[in-house]
Amino acid sequence: MNKVKIFFMHVFLIIASFISVFPFLWMVISMTNKSVDITKGRFLPGTHLVENLKNLFANYDIAAALQNSFLLAMATTILALLISSMAGYGFVIHRSRGKEIVFKILLLSMMIPFASIMVPLYRFFGRITNVVPAAGIDTLVAAMLPTITTAFLIFFFRQNAKMFPRELVEAGRIDGLGEFGIFFRIFIPTMKNTYAAAAIITFMSSWNNYMWPLVILQSPEKQTIPLLISKLGAAYAPDYGVIYTAIVLSTIPTAIFFFLLQKHFVAGMLGSVKG
Numbered sequence: 001m002n003k004v005k006i007f008f009m010h011v012f013l014i015i016a017s018f019i020s021v022f023p024f025l026w027m028v029i030s031m032t033n034k035s036v037d038i039t040k041g042r043f044l045p046g047t048h049l050v051e052n053l054k055n056l057f058a059n060y061d062i063a064a065a066l067q068n069s070f071l072l073a074m075a076t077t078i079l080a081l082l083i084s085s086m087a088g089y090g091f092v093i094h095r096s097r098g099k100e101i102v103f104k105i106l107l108l109s110m111m112i113p114f115a116s117i118m119v120p121l122y123r124f125f126g127r128i129t130n131v132v133p134a135a136g137i138d139t140l141v142a143a144m145l146p147t148i149t150t151a152f153l154i155f156f157f158r159q160n161a162k163m164f165p166r167e168l169v170e171a172g173r174i175d176g177l178g179e180f181g182i183f184f185r186i187f188i189p190t191m192k193n194t195y196a197a198a199a200i201i202t203f204m205s206s207w208n209n210y211m212w213p214l215v216i217l218q219s220p221e222k223q224t225i226p227l228l229i230s231k232l233g234a235a236y237a238p239d240y241g242v243i244y245t246a247i248v249l250s251t252i253p254t255a256i257f258f259f260l261l262q263k264h265f266v267a268g269m270l271g272s273v274k275g
Helices: 002-030 035-039 049-059 062-093 099-109 114-128 140-147 151-161 166-174 179-190 192-207 211-216 225-233 240-269
Strands: none
Touching: 002 240, 035 240, 049 062, 049 240, 062 099, 062 140, 062 151, 062 179, 062 192, 062 225, 062 240, 099 151, 114 140, 114 211, 140 192, 140 211, 151 192, 166 179, 179 192, 192 240, 211 225, 225 240
16 A cells, blocks of 8 residues: 555656646757747757857847846845845844834735835836936846845744844853854854745845836846846747747756755755754
């Protein structure tokens, strides 16, 4: 009976794995075929990969789009982890009467759809464009600022910080460390699994962000990779071979980032503070 259960479990896992991998496999195969073959449903590797790559790099500035997305995602990830972890650390370590009220307000803000605040945000950045051009409309800074900290990340770090040993804080204070010293020299190294999980979530979210960059970035040279792929798909006669080539190239950085931190991801999501 156990062998039958194990057999069907393996069959189910194989089917589930195939279903989850199939879309990416389809894209990889499609990037080697002509557009006309893709529309016919061809599911065999072709010989059109080099030509698709040439057409993509010759007709579209994908290198600049990848660079913009990478800079935006990295800057957002670093600042979001720093600010959100400081907030989560403060909510747990430092006691005050009003912190629970502030935290509940933060949780309530999670219920507000981002789309509902895009117009006020756009007007805000429109007003500061003349005052601070580097952070105004059509800048990567403006695309980054609304996402450098979120209520979810603060909540995530707060919940994980509850497992941070208070004895380490007291030991750091006895050794003469200040609050910033305890945070940077004790808290961050101890909570590296949590940082890794949060980094993966933030990087992928920023890399795939489409709506806000679409609103705030107006120049073609400032567009990110999701905007470029949307532009490819909106063409009058879309070249599906080029589109799938761009999609596959856009998934490589996120895949590399995930595999570099994957061993810490599960532990971080479960709240582990071990190295």
